[in-house]
Amino acid sequence: MKYLKAANTNKNEHKEKEAGGLSQALKAFGVLGGVGIFFAVVMGICIFLGAMADDFLGLEYGGKLTGIVLGFPIAFYLIYKQLKGII
Secondary structure, eight states, X not given: OHHHHHXXXXXXXXXXXXXXXXXXXXXXXXXXXXXXXXXXXXXXXXXXXXXXXXXXXXXXXXXXXXXXXXXXXXXXXXXXXXXXXXX
C-alpha cells in the first residue's frame, strides 16, 4: 500500500514539474516576443522620424539612415531598462 502511495506521489510531482516547465517556457516566449515587437516599433518610429526629416530638410536618405543608426542604440537601451526589472 505504501508503494502505491509513493508511486502516486511521484506521478503528481512529475506532472507539477511538467506544468511548471511549460509555464516557464510560455512566460519566456511572451517576454521575448514582447521584446521583439518593442524593438521593431522603436525602430519603425526612428525610421519614420528620419523619413519626415528627409522630406522637411530635402535630404535624400540621410534622415532615414540617421534614424536607423540612432534607432538601434535607443531600442537596446529601452529594452535593457525594461528587462532590468524582470531579470
